Amino acid sequence: MPSPLPTFHDVLAAAARIAPHAHATPVLRSGALDALAGCELHFKAEPLQRTGAFKFRGACNAVWALDDATAARGVVTHSSGNHGAALALAARTRGIACHVVVPEGANAAKRASIARYGAQLHSCAPTIDAREATAHAVQADTGASLIHPYTHPHVIAGQGTAALELLNAQGPLDAVVAPVGGGGLLSGTAIAAATLAPACRIIGAEPDGAADTAASLSAGERRIEFTPDTVCDGLRGTLGEPNFAVLRAYQVDVVTVPDAETLAAMRLLWQCLKVLVEPSSAIALAAILRERGRFAGQRVGVVLSGGNVDLDALPWERAA
Amino acid sequence: MPSPLPTFHDVLAAAARIAPHAHATPVLRSGALDALAGCELHFKAEPLQRTGAFKFRGACNAVWALDDATAARGVVTHSSGNHGAALALAARTRGIACHVVVPEGANAAKRASIARYGAQLHSCAPTIDAREATAHAVQADTGASLIHPYTHPHVIAGQGTAALELLNAQGPLDAVVAPVGGGGLLSGTAIAAATLAPACRIIGAEPDGAADTAASLSAGERRIEFTPDTVCDGLRGTLGEPNFAVLRAYQVDVVTVPDAETLAAMRLLWQCLKVLVEPSSAIALAAILRERGRFAGQRVGVVLSGGNVDLDALPWERAA
Numbered sequence: 001m002p003s004p005l006p007t008f009h010d011v012l013a014a015a016a017r018i019a020p021h022a023h024a025t026p027v028l029r030s031g032a033l034d035a036l037a038g039c040e041l042h043f044k045a046e047p048l049q050r051t052g053a054f055k056f057r058g059a060c061n062a063v064w065a066l067d068d069a070t071a072a073r074g075v076v077t078h079s080s081g082n083h084g085a086a087l088a089l090a091a092r093t094r095g096i097a098c099h100v101v102v103p104e105g106a107n108a109a110k111r112a113s114i115a116r117y118g119a120q121l122h123s124c125a126p127t128i129d130a131r132e133a134t135a136h137a138v139q140a141d142t143g144a145s146l147i148h149p150y151t152h153p154h155v156i157a158g159q160g161t162a163a164l165e166l167l168n169a170q171g172p173l174d175a176v177v178a179p180v181g182g183g184g185l186l187s188g189t190a191i192a193a194a195t196l197a198p199a200c201r202i203i204g205a206e207p208d209g210a211a212d213t214a215a216s217l218s219a220g221e222r223r224i225e226f227t228p229d230t231v232c233d234g235l236r237g238t239l240g241e242p243n244f245a246v247l248r249a250y251q252v253d254v255v256t257v258p259d260a261e262t263l264a265a266m267r268l269l270w271q272c273l274k275v276l277v278e279p280s281s282a283i284a285l286a287a288i289l290r291e292r293g294r295f296a297g298q299r300v301g302v303v304l305s306g307g308n309v310d311l312d313a314l315p316w317e318r319a320a
Numbered sequence: 321m322p323s324p325l326p327t328f329h330d331v332l333a334a335a336a337r338i339a340p341h342a343h344a345t346p347v348l349r350s351g352a353l354d355a356l357a358g359c360e361l362h363f364k365a366e367p368l369q370r371t372g373a374f375k376f377r378g379a380c381n382a383v384w385a386l387d388d389a390t391a392a393r394g395v396v397t398h399s400s401g402n403h404g405a406a407l408a409l410a411a412r413t414r415g416i417a418c419h420v421v422v423p424e425g426a427n428a429a430k431r432a433s434i435a436r437y438g439a440q441l442h443s444c445a446p447t448i449d450a451r452e453a454t455a456h457a458v459q460a461d462t463g464a465s466l467i468h469p470y471t472h473p474h475v476i477a478g479q480g481t482a483a484l485e486l487l488n489a490q491g492p493l494d495a496v497v498a499p500v501g502g503g504g505l506l507s508g509t510a511i512a513a514a515t516l517a518p519a520c521r522i523i524g525a526e527p528d529g530a531a532d533t534a535a536s537l538s539a540g541e542r543r544i545e546f547t548p549d550t551v552c553d554g555l556r557g558t559l560g561e562p563n564f565a566v567l568r569a570y571q572v573d574v575v576t577v578p579d580a581e582t583l584a585a586m587r588l589l590w591q592c593l594k595v596l597v598e599p600s601s602a603i604a605l606a607a608i609l610r611e612r613g614r615f616a617g618q619r620v621g622v623v624l625s626g627g628n629v630d631l632d633a634l635p636w637e638r639a640a
Contacts, residue, residue: 026346028368047594048348109591116352170345267631271429273366274596274627307594311587 010157016111046057047307055086078131081110088119150184160188174298179205183243205287234280330477367627375406381478393463398451401430408439470504480508494618500524501555505564547617554600
């Protein structure tokens with residue numbers, strides 16, 4: 001039986017639950033980027049969140065929502081990186097064990113970060129099936145709770161707290177743009193905004209090379225058979241079922257973006273905001289620059305989701 | 321006749337004067353850096369200040385302290401970069417003209433930034449004498465007020481507002497470390513801290529290749545004959561007279577740092593804080609890592625002064 005979809009009440013509960021552990025990240029502005037985009041941009045700077053990404057919000061909410069006996073058996077997840085690090089630190093804040101299944105070939109900086117936060121790493125082949133099988137095996141062995149990176153209702157509600165803070169700080173916005181991979185952040189954003197700013201449009205930014213969300217929303221059913229081909233390593237996941245349901249229910253729209261434009265946006269963000277953003281974050285600005293007409297003159301929120309970049313292999317150098 | 325040295329009252333007045341224009345920048349923390357340094361680090365993130373550096377504070381204070389008739393004739397300065405951009409934007413906030421004398425060979429990103437904020441650039445030879453002569457010629461031509469990058473009392477008071485915010489946000493700290501070039505930031509920091517947190521030690525971080533402040537404090541008189549040789553392009557200036565007087569009066573100490581350690585600290589800051597800091601900022605963390613024993617177990621503030629890095633020539637690549 002599927003869990004009920006999270007509500008605005010769940011986002012508020014998440015905000016209270018994570019407040020002692022998570023940072024309330026700043027909202028940044030740039031006159032140069034406003035001029036370039038032709039609109040007023042309000043950047044929620046989640047690279048400055050603990051573990052360098054919004055993922056800590058959802059992981060922290062899920063870990064602290066467990067009852068004591070369940071929590072004592074630990075948590076487990078499979079993750080391309082940021083969620084793994086986030087769950088590792090969240091588990092540490094509660095003093096419980098954390099197991100992370102990481103596909104071979106994952107971003108080195110992200111692997112190192114997971115290990116640094118004290119989680120036990122389990123390698124597996126880089127397929128969805130192998131990840132899930134390995135996670136279930138760990139779960140069977142240890143009794144740990146599986147905290148899925150983006151379908152878990154407490155994860156979705158936790159991710160919604162970034163938009164909650166953004167809208168509380170900046171007042172109603174005309175639109176909020178967030179990246180979409182599995183859909184945890186985007187669905188949480190839609191739930192938070194629908195109550196706080198009902199007129200605010202929610203728009204996802206998705207790589208051309210992993211555009212399953214755009215395809216699913218357009219078809220009216222999940223279309224998840226694809227091989228991701230994008231520099232946005234945080235957005236290679238497959239749109240989750242509850243995430244799809246939320247995005248449909250809240251009439252979320254998606255803009256697809258070629259990697260070259262994402263990398264150009266990433267450089268602009270580094271230069272103008274002085275914050276390291278990873279490609280999977282920069283795509284949100286790229287989507288706005290690609291469709292300037294839809295945002296002209298408006299007040300637009302942008303969720304910059306994370307900043308875990310491998311400094312030894314800057315993406316714009318790989319692309320050159 | 322030299323101006324009287326700025327006081328804590330001047331720092332408070334500066335805070336009120338710049339509040340409508342400057343950002344109150346966040347204070348960032350990192351568990352990984354705390355573990356590495358063996359102390360509790362509180363980073364004041366001035367790369368997130370307007371123009372990407374603390375320099376906007378002092379420039380903005382100086383511009384808005386002018387009476388209307390004087391302001392109408394504009395402002396002029398000579399600057400290796402960040403102060404020029406800061407004065408340009410500060411002048412724009414008041415709607416007055418700004419002239420910036422820039423030495424040949426200045427950082428390309430900083431030149432572009434000065435021009436983008438609408439100032440008129442005047443090139444000169446890369447010597448202190450040529451800079452001052454060109455600035456005086458512009459001043460004679462236009463009637464503009466000279467706003468020196470670090471000796472102007474309103475600039476010193478404005479720079480002190482970063483430490484004011486840091487100490488107000490974090491409570492009394494055991495020490496605050498800030499970079500020192502001409503001494504505007506470090507002297508303003510000392511003035512702010514002396515009243516707010518009298519037991520707080522103030523420590524400057526200075527490149528081995530431009531260690532005139534350490535030499536001057538040690539000799540008890542300004543020792544300013546030297547040729548700077550450092551990657552820290554913001555710290556090549558010569559310690560100013562009022563700055564020297566303040567640093568002596570407040571018993572400020574200076575740690576000198578080799579460039580290689582500064583570049584290593586810069587990478588650490590990018591990785592752990594997700595904020596772009598320039599070498600001239602990273603030197604403050606390098607000084608703490610170099611002299612861990614002096615800070616062990618303490619609560620230490622670090623003023624990360626700016627983030628204007630040329631992304632086409634990352635310093636650690638130039639050094640490799």
